[in-house]
Amino acid sequence: MAPAESRPNPLLERLKQSFVRLATAWGGVVIGAISTLGDISLFAWQMLGWMFSAKPKKETLLPNFYAVGVLSLPVVALTGTFIGMVLAIHSYEQFRNMGMESRLGAVINMSLVRELGPVLAATMLAGRVGSAMAAVIGTMRVTEQIDALISMGANPIHYLVVPRFLACVLLIPALTIMADFMGIVGGYFHSVIVLGIDHAQYLQNSREFVDGYDLFSGIFKSVIFGAIIAVVSCYHGFHCLPGADGVGRAATTAFVQSFVMILALDIIMNLMLNAIDFALWPGRSKLF
DSSP: OOOGGGSOOHHHHHHHHHHHHHHHHHHHHHHHHHHHHHHHHHHHHHHHHHHHHSOOOHHHHHHHHIIIIITTHHHHHHHHHHHHHHHHHHHHHHHHHTTOGGGHHHHHHHHIIIIIHHHHHHHHHIIIIIHHHHHHHHHHHHTTHHHHHHHTTOOHIIIIIHHHHHHHHHHHHHHHHHHHHHHHHHHHIIIIIISOOOHHHHHHHHHHHOOHHHHHHHHHHHHHHHHHHHHHHHHHHHTOOSHHHHHHHHHHHHHHHHHHHHHHHHHHHHHHHHHHHHHHOTTSOOOO
């Protein structure tokens, strides 16, 4: 009989097994994420090749421009207005406690132009347009319409993906500017009309701390976000599983992955743009 000291500890063994299962599960998630990212990158490379090799037809561009741009304007404008007002409500008390309520316009407008405007427009686009793209292309995949396009000699990526990509990339800056403008209007209305902030100080601080580089930063980020939404949504539509459940999963996965990528890229681009800002304009007026 083995001595008691050499017997394995049941608790320690269970902990080891739990750790192995956890590491295996998370390893599978990481490997799956890297594999999906690689597949999406290859899909984007194919799309770019077709975009520069053949001009898309106007008949395929205009409906996508209308769906992405015109139909998204009301929800982006309304949401932007509410976001500006909410920023004013939550920022006012904090700034008043510090005796800096006159700078309320600067923090609202800078937050909108550099951060909330592009992220808000991209989120609305991913939820309203991106999931619809995945569902439409997924339905075409399930009903073999994509196979029919191939049999007629048309490339489905050039016919279906390129117009949607161009619509997202070219029109999301306009949606971002609309979100910025309506958010600024909403913040101004609540700050000046409701809270009684001095009109001249509000505008003066806004002009002092918000400039063209802030607007450029937001628009630059929005273009990247639009490209991500189009590529990810079309990819999941093309790789849709059979049946109605597969179409629903494709639409949901397209939105979730687009949203996660938007937030991850937003962090990276903020670090990059802030570093450029401080390197090129070290003496520029800062809010704090």
